[in-house]
Amino acid sequence: MATTKSAASVRGALPAELTTFVGRRRELSETRRLLASSRMLTLTGVGGVGKTRLALRMAAEVRRSFPDGVWFVELAALHDPQLVPHTVANTLELRQVSADPASDLAAYLESRRLLIVLDNCEHLTDACAMLASKLLAAAPGLRILATSRHVLGVEGEQILTVPPLSTPAAEVEAGDAAHYESVRLFLDRAAAVAPDFEVGDGNRDAVVELCRRLDGVPLAIELAAVWLRTLSPVQILNRLEDRFRLLTSGRSAAPRHQALDATVGWSYELCSPAEQVLWARLSVFSGGFDLEAAEEVCSGEGIPTADVLNLIASLVNKSIVIRIQATSHTTAWYQMLETIRQYGEERLGEGEKQELVVRHRNHYRSLAERYAAEGFGSHQADWYIRLRREHGNLRAALELALDDPADAAAAFDIAAPLWNFWFAGFLREGYRYLIRAIELAAEPTRARAHGLWAASYLALIAGDLDRTDTMLAEAAELAERFDDDLLRARVAELRGHTVLYRGDLPAAIALLEEARTRFRALGEPLGEFDTLVLLAAATFFLEDPRDGDFSQQALALTEQYGATSSKAYALWCVGVSSWRVGEYDRAVENLRECVRLFQPLHDLTGIGFGVQALSWCGASISPDERAARLLGASHAVWRTSGAKIDETSPYSQVEKGLQEAVAGTIGAAAFERAFTEGASYSFDEAVALALGEGDGGSPQSGRSAGRAGAEAPGGLTRREQEIAGLLAEGLTNREIAARLVIAQRTAETHVDHILSKLGMTSRAQVAAWVAEQQDR
Template identity: 65%
Template sequence: MAESRPAAVRGRLPAELTSFVGRRRALADTRRLLSSSRLLTLTGVGGVGKTRLALRMAAEVRRTFGDGVWFVELAALRDPALLGLTLAQRLELSRVSANPTADLAEYLEDRHLLLVLDNCEQVAEACAVLVSKLLAAAPQLRILATSRHVLGVEGEQVLSVPPLSTPPVEAPVADAGQYESVVLFADRVRAVLPEFVIGETNRAQVIEVCRRLDGVPLALELAAVWMRTLSLSQILDRLEDRFRLLATGRQARPARQRALDAAVGWSYDLCSPAERMLWDRLSVFAGGFDLEGAEEVCSGDGIPCDAVLNLVAGLVDKSIITRMMGTAHTAAWYDMLTTIGQYGGLRLAEAGQTREFRFRHRDYYRSLAARWEAESFGPRQADWYLQLRREHDNLRAALDFCLAEPGEGPAALEIAAPIWMFWFAGFLREGHRYLSRAIDAAPEQTPTRAKGLWAGSYLASFLDEAEQATRLLTEYEELAERYDDDHMRARIAELSGHMLILQGDLVGAVAQLERGLVGHRAVGDVQGEFDVLILLSAATFFLGDPRVEDFGRQAYELTESRGADSAKGYALWTIGLVQWRDHNQFDKATLSLRESIRLWQPVNDRTGMGFSVQALSWCAGSDAPDERAARLMGASRAVWRSNGAYVVGMTPYSQFDDQTEQRIRSTVGDEVFDAAFAQGAAYSFEQAVALALGEETERDGAAKPGMAGRLTRRELEIAGLVGEGLSNREIAARLVISQRTAETHVEHILTKLGFSSRAQIARWVTDHLER
C-alpha cells in the first residue's frame, strides 16, 4: 500500500464493542492480500468473524490512507438501487445527483481511500457492478468487502476466513491456552462470570466445547453466555443432542456451518417458547428496533403486550439480541446479528407467518409516519428526527415490502409522504425515489395519492426536476378541486410560491405565498404556516421588501410557542440575513447563522445547514472578502451537494453567490480565489461545517484543539477512554462510576463537540489530545 500523505485521520469506523482475540495469521494474510490487490473479499459462513477481522484490519491501516477508511454496513439494504445512494451518504459526497454511481466515481477518482463494504451478499450483484465501476474510475481506491459469496469482479482476491484455532486431539491439555478458540471462550465466559478460570478440573471440557463448535466465534460466544445457568458438562450434553438432530439429511454441510447451526439452534431450543416466538417475529425488523416497536409488531397470538419487555430482557441476557444504550433524546435500541435474525426468519417462514408479520411491521411504520406528521412540529421535534434516522432501515424495509406487494402502493405513500420533511432534511434523493415509485404504484386518484403528489412535487422541485414537479402539482390541483379542499389549495399556493422563487419570479412568489399563509392559518396547519413564513422571508429578502423582518419574527415566535427548536434554525437563518444586509450587523448575523447550524447539527439537517453555510459565505464576502471567505464559498457548495440539492445553482440564490464571488475576486485576485474555493469545495461535510462555525484547524478543518476547553476535566478523561475504544460499561468500571453516569458524560461530549458518533470523538482525541 502506498505511503500516506500528511493528513488527519479521516473516515468512519464503528467502535469495537468487545475485545479482539487472536487472528494473527488471518490479519497477516489480510494485510498481505490488501497490499497487493485493490479488491479483497473476506468470505465465510455467518458468525465466523468476517466483519470483526475487516474492522480490525481497517483500524490498523487507517493511517496508510490519506483520505481515510470508510465502513459501510449493507446488511439491512434490500433495494439494490439504493446501494449508490447509501455509499454516497456514508462517504459524505460533495455531490449527489440522480446518478450516484457517476458521482461516486468522480469523487473517488483522485482519492487515496479504503472502502469497507460489510455484508455484501444482500445485494451481491449490485455490489459487483458498482465495485467494478469504482475501481476502474479510481486508481488509488482499495476495497475490503465481506460476503458469504465471492463478488466475481475482475481482479478480486478472495480470503476464506477460517474459524479460530482449536486444540487438536493429540495436543497436550496444558497447552490449551495457546489456541484462539479457548482464549475467546474464556474471555466471553468471564464477561458473564468474572470469577471463571480454566484449571485442571475444567480444561478438558473447555477444549471439547471449542472442538465441538469448530472454533466459530459466534457459536463460542453463544455457548459462553449459557455458563450463567449451565455447567460445562450440561453444555456439552446439549450440544451432542443438537448435533445428533442436525445429522439427519445435513451431513454434507461444512463442519463450521454445522457448528454454527448447532450453537444457534441449541440456543434457540434453550429459550422459552415465548422467547423463541419473539425471536422469530423480531426477524422482520431491519437495523434494529426499540421496545415500542417490538410491542406493537410482535405482541398478540401467544405474546401479551406487557410480556414483551421481560422477553426482550431474556433475549438480551442470552446474547440473542444486543442492547445499545439510549440517550436523552432516544429510548434504548436493540439489534440482532444478521445470522441470528436469519435463523428466526427461517422459523417464521416455516410457521407460515412471514407475510403476516411483514404486514404488522408495515402497519407500525405507517402509524409512526402519521404520528410524525401530527407531532414533529413541537417540543419533541429533535426527538422525532433522531428516531426516524434510527428507524431509517425499518422505513426502507416497510417501503420495499409495500412496493413489492401487489396493491400496496397506497400503503407505501402513507409511509413516505407524511415524512417528507425527514427526506427533505437529509435524504432528498432517496425520498424522491420512494415517492416516485409509490405514486406509480398507487394510480387511483384518492386523497392518499394526493398527499403523495404534493410531497413528491416538493422534493422534485428542490432537486431541479422541474418537469416532474409541475406534472405532479398539476394533478394535485385537479384533485383539490375534485375534493373542494381548502387545505390542499393552501398547499398548492405554498408549493407554487416555492417554485416561483426558484424560477426568479419573486413578485409572483410573494402573491402565491400570501394566499398560502391565509389558507394554512384558516385550516390550522401550523407546520404549513411556518413553512410559508420562511418562504415569504426568502422571497421578500431577495426582493428587498422590508416585510422580511416581520415574516422572520413571526416564524421565530411560532417555533417558540410550539417548542419546535430544530425548526427555529430556519427562523434564525432569516434573522441572520436581515442582520447582515439590512442592518450591517455582521457579528450578530454570524452568531445567528452559526446558532442555526448548531440547532441542526444534532438532527443532521443538511438542507438547513446548506442554507446557513451559504449565507455565512455571503456575510464573510461582505465583511472580509479574503481567502477564508472564498474557502467558505467552496465549503457552502460542499454542504449543499452532500444532500443532493441544487439551490446553489438556482436564481435568485445564485445572484448573491455571484456578487460575493466578484467582491472576493476583486480583493484577492482570481488565482487565490480559485485555489481557496477549490479547497473548500473539496472539504468533507464535517470540515465544511467546522469552517462555517469557526472551529477548523489549519490541517483539516476538524474541531480546534481549543475546543477541549469546552469539556470538563472529567469529560476530557472520558473522551480519552472513548479514544482507546472502551465501551460505556468499560469506562464505568475503569473510573468506578455508574454506567448511566458514563453514558451521560459521553452524550455531553458529543453535544459540546458537535459530533454524532463515538468514532468522531476517537478521531478528535487522536488528532488533538495525543500530540
C-alpha cells in the same frame, strides 16, 4: 451491530466494538498485505466465522493511511439492489441528486484516497460487484474491503477465506489451553457473563473439547459461553453433543456449518416456547427495533403485550438479542446478528410471516402518521434521530407496499408524511419511493394527492422543476376534487416556493401569503412556519424591510412550540436579514447557531443553507482569500447535501455577485486558487471553516479553520502535501494530473498554491523542502 459513529481524529464512520477482539494475528497480517497490494479484497467464509469483526479491526488499524476516511457500509438490512449506490453515497455523506448515483459517486471519489468497507454483500452480489467495478475504475485512490459468503467476481478482486479460530488438536497441558484463539475467546466471553468462572483441572478438558467440537467458529463459541450463567462446561458440552447427533443423523454438512447450526439450534431449544416464538417474530425487523415496535408487531396469539419486555430481556441475557444503550434523544434499541435473525425467520410459517410483515408495514405507516402530527414540537429532534435509526424498517415497509401494485397506495401513507425527513438527508431516496408509488398507484385518491405534493417538493429541491410543475398541477386538481383545505394550502406554498426559485419574487410573496393565511386558518403551525421562512427569503432578496418581521415571527413560532430543529431555519432568516442591513456580527452569531442546531440532526440541506449564508458574511466582512475559500467550501457542502440550487435562482445571483466582488479585490488568479481549495474540502472541513473553529472564531481570519488541525509544515492541505511529494519525484503538471486523475488546470492551481504558501519559486526548492520534512 452497533450504530456507527465517526472517529474523532480521522474522517469516516466505523461501528463501535461492543466486545473485545481476540486473536486473528495471522489473518490481520494477511488482510493488511492483500489490501496494500490490491484495491479490492473480499473476506469470505461461513456465517458467524468473524468476517465483519476482522474487517472492522483491519479498518480501524489502517484508517490513518486514508486521508479521506474509512467508511463502513452495512448492507444486511438492505434488500433493494438499486439502493446500494444510494446507501454508499449516504454513508459517505454524499446525498446524490441525479438519477445515476453510481456515476455521481465515481465523480466524487475520483481524486480521493479512502477505504470503503462493504459488509454482508452476499444477498446483493451483482449490485455490489457492479458498483465496486465502476468506482474502482474511476477512483485510483479507492480501496474496497468487502465481507460476503460469496465471491463478488470483480476484476482484480483478491479473496481471503476467513478460517475459524485456532483450536487444540487434542488434550493440552494445564498452561497451554489459552494459547489457542478459540479457548481465549471462550474465556473472554465467560468472564463477561460469569466473572467467577475459572478453568481448572475439573473443567479444562470440557472447555477444550467444547471449542474443538464448535470448530473454532466465533459466534458458536460466544453463544455457548453465555450458558455459563446457569450450566457448567460439562453440561454445555453434553447438550451440544445431543444436538450434533441430531444434525448428523439428518443430513451431512461441513463441520463449520454444523458447529454454528448446532449452537444456534441448541440455543433456540433452550429458550422457552414464548421466547422461541418472539425470536422468530422479531426476525421481521430490518436493522433493529425498539420496545414499542416489538410490542405492536410481535404480540398476540400466545404472547400478551405485557410479556414482550420480559421476553426481550431474556433473549438479551441469552445473547440472541443485542441491546444498544439509550441516549438523551432515543430509547433503548435492539438488534440481532444476521445469522441469528435468519435462523428465526426460518422458523416462521409462510402464512405467519405474511401476517407479520403486514403488521410491520402498518406499524411504520402509523409511525409516519404520528411523525406528521408531532413533528413540529418539543420532540422534533427526537423524531429526526428516531427516523434515522428506523431507516431500515421504513425501507422494508415501503418495499413491501411497492412489491404489489394493488397495495402500492400504502406507500403514500409512509413516504409522503416523511417529506421533510427525506429533505433533511435522503432526498433522492425519498423522491424515488414517491415516484414509484405514483407510477403504480394511479387511482385519483386523497393519498395520491398528498404523495404528489411531497414528490413535487422533493423534485423542486432536487432541481427537477419540470416534473415539479406536472405533479403539482395534478395535486391541485385533486385538492379541489376532495375539497382538501390542507392540500390547497400546501399547493399554494409550493407554487410560491417554485416561483421564488425562478426569480419572480412578487408573485412568490403573493402565493406564500395566501398559503400562510390558509395554514393559520387550519391551525397548522408547521405549514405557517414554512411559509414564514419562504416569505423571509423572498422579501430578503427583494430588499423589502419586511424580511426582518417575517424572520422574527418564524423564530417566535418555533419558540412557542419548542421546535428546536425548525428554529435553525428561523435563525437562518434572522441571520441573512441582519447581513442585508450590515449587522455582520449579529448575522454571523445567528448563522453559526443555525448550523450548530442542524449538526446533531445531520440535516445536510439545512447546514448547506447556513454555510452558504456564512460565506456571504465572510465576503462582506473581509473580501480576502479566506472569503474566497469559504465561498468554495459552501459548494463543497451543497455537493454533500444533494440539494441543488439552480444557477438562475436568487440564491445563486447573490453568491455570483459576492464572488465577483471578492475576485475584484484580490485578483482573479488568487480567487480561483482559494475558491478551488475550499471547494475541495470535505464536508466536515467546510463546516469547520464556516464555524470559525480553530482560528479563534474570527470571520476575518485568512487561515483555513477546517484544515488547522491537519496542516503539514508550511500550511499545506492534504492534497497539497500529496502533490508536493509528486513534485519531489520530478513529475510534470500533466503527469501529476494523470496520476491523480484530475484536470491539468487543477494540478497547475495546486502547484501555484504550494509555491505561494512555501514562499518558493521553483519545483527544485519544493523537492528540497519535501526531503527536509521527511528527514525530520
